[in-house]
Amino acid sequence: MHTNVRNSDEKINLDHLLIEQVELAGLSGIHTGGKADLAAYPSDFDELRLLLDYAQTHKLPITILGSATNCLISDDGIEGLTIFTCHLRRRHVQGEMFCVRSGLLLDRAIDYALEDGLGGLELLGGLPGTVGGAIAGNSGAHGMHISDLLYYVDYMTMDGKMHRKQIHRDDFTYRNTPFSNRKDIIIYEAGFRLTPITQTSEARKRKDEVKAKRKLNGxxxxxxxxxxxxxxxxxxxxxxxxxxxxxxxxxxxxxxxxxxxxxxxxxxxxxxxxxxxxxxxxxxxxxxxxxxxxxxxxxxxxxxx
Ligand SMILES: Cc1cc2nc3c(=O)[nH]c(=O)nc-3n(C[C@H](O)[C@H](O)[C@H](O)COP(=O)(O)OP(=O)(O)OC[C@H]3O[C@@H](n4cnc5c(N)ncnc54)[C@H](O)[C@@H]3O)c2cc1C
Missing domain, CATH: 3.90.78.10 (UDP-N-acetylenolpyruvoylglucosamine reductase, C-terminal domain)
Structure with a gap:
């Protein structure tokens, strides 16, 4: 049994976090691919840090997946530990800053931002995948890129330490970012500087329209x-x-x-x-x-x- 101390009075049982031989085809956008040797779905900072520590101790390579809508997973599967971010999905608002964990679906994040009276991301409506996946690849649509409104990214390095990067738009180019193809970091949270709006119906309409267009295009x-x-x-x-x-x-x-x-x-x-x-x-x-x-x-x- 792998048990680790989370803090002085609480323990995380790693056996409950780690799952062996996880079939990936059903979890990938294109429904192909083999199995992950070992997979985990951390839901907070402490669990993520424990998993990284476990992987370091056992010399396991780490693969990060959001929704796997931009990945081709080998039929021979993924070695080491595959970390799915989809349970990292909390969000909060600080003034005009919409702060969201990396595993939340981008489409849902846009809805939540509008619920919070903040607009700007609507043109990315209907784009499959998570906030973290979109940042890693600077996803975009309709002339807009996710980096356009990105203010900071909090990421964890493999030693379990958290870092904040203030975003300069020059760091992000077409499908290329400081976080692309990195094996040594996990995007944990992002802050977007959005625009306060009192009447969200126009913004919602814009988002629904771009999503409907994707649907219409098949x-x-x-x-x-x-x-x-x-x-x-x-x-x-x-x-x-x-x-x-x-x-x-x-x-x-x-x-x-x-x-x-x-x-x-x-x-x-x-x-x-x-x-x-x-x-x-x-x-x-x-x-x-x-x-x-x-x-x-x-x-x-x-x-x-
Ligand atoms: C129908 C369809 C339409 C699409 N339309 C568009 C479009 O219009 N524009 C566009 O840009 N893309 C589009 N895509 C591609 C895809 O949706 C985006 O690239 C999306 O942002 C990927 O997110 P994901 O969570 O699925 O990432 P994944 O596929 O899981 O991962 C992609 C890469 O990011 C890395 N990654 C993921 N999360 C993290 C994290 N938290 N920390 C560090 N690295 C991470 C992974 O390791 C991997 O290298 C489309 C895909 C589909 C299926």
């Missing part, structure tokens, strides 16, 4: 991990893939979406991550042969690749 119709490739300078990856005649092309159960060529979908939930990876390589090679543009992934590969 974005939620099939399991996917969103756009596979970054847009090359002044070009659209989806357009290039479409012009190469790849819409509908499939390998195994993975298929290039007929609606949006930069999406790979898993319509029958029969695809493996290897199918998706093979399709990604096929698209990249084909687009390069035809256009001399080398596409680069926006998605993250997670686990034993």
């Amino acid at each position: 974005q939620y119709d099939h399991p996917s991990i969103g756009c596979i490739f970054k847009n090359p300078e002044a070009l659209h990856a989806g357009q290039l893939i479409d012009e190469c005649g790849l819409k509908g092309y499939s390998i195994g159960g993975a298929k290039v979406s007929l609606r949006h060529a930069n999406f790979i979908i898993n319509p029958n939930k029969h695809a493996t991550s290897s199918d998706v990876k093979a399709l990604i390589e096929h698209i990249r090679q084909h687009v390069f042969e035809k256009t001399h543009v080398m596409l680069e992934e926006e998605i993250h590969y997670v686990g034993r690749w």
Whole structure:
């Protein structure tokens, strides 16, 4: 039994936090991937710190997942300890600052901010995934990026210490941030400087409209991990893939979406991550042969690749 002291009079039983051999396909946006050797869902600072301590002591690599809507998880699973942030979801308001833990779904965070009379994030309505995942990849839509209103990020390093980074917009570029592809930090909380609004109905309408647009575009119709490739300078990856005649092309159960060529979908939930990876390589090679543009992934590969 792994028992650790949380504070002088309370104990956290690590056996209740750690789960072995967790099936990940059902938890990933595209419904593919193997098992996590060991997984945990911390719900607060102390649990997170204990988990990091446990991983350090046992020399386990750590993988952080929000909603896995931007990740391709290996069919061979994830080694070490996988930490899901989805139970870190508290929020509070300090004046015009909306402070939220990283595991809250971004779409829900926008609703809560509006309930608290704070607006500004509505254009990101309907974007799947957590606040932490969106910050790690500087997610964006409709000309807005999550970094536009981000004021601070609290993150934990693997020694269990918490740090605050004040955000300068120059630190964040297109799908790239100081927190991207880092194995050594966990985004814990973020503060957004929002705008107080008394009448929230207009803002709510704006959010509902962008979400409805996503629905209309068929974005939620099939399991996917969103756009596979970054847009090359002044070009659209989806357009290039479409012009190469790849819409509908499939390998195994993975298929290039007929609606949006930069999406790979898993319509029958029969695809493996290897199918998706093979399709990604096929698209990249084909687009390069035809256009001399080398596409680069926006998605993250997670686990034993
Ligand atoms: C239908 C659909 C539509 C989409 N539309 C868009 C869009 O319009 N714009 C856009 O930008 N993206 C879009 N995406 C991609 C995806 O929704 C975003 O990238 C989202 O922000 C990912 O959040 P997540 O919680 O799922 O992150 P995950 O996929 O779980 O993780 C992504 C990366 O972030 C890291 N990470 C996650 N949480 C933390 C944390 N707390 N601390 C440190 N690292 C962390 C992970 O380790 C991983 O490297 C879309 C996806 C889908 C399925």
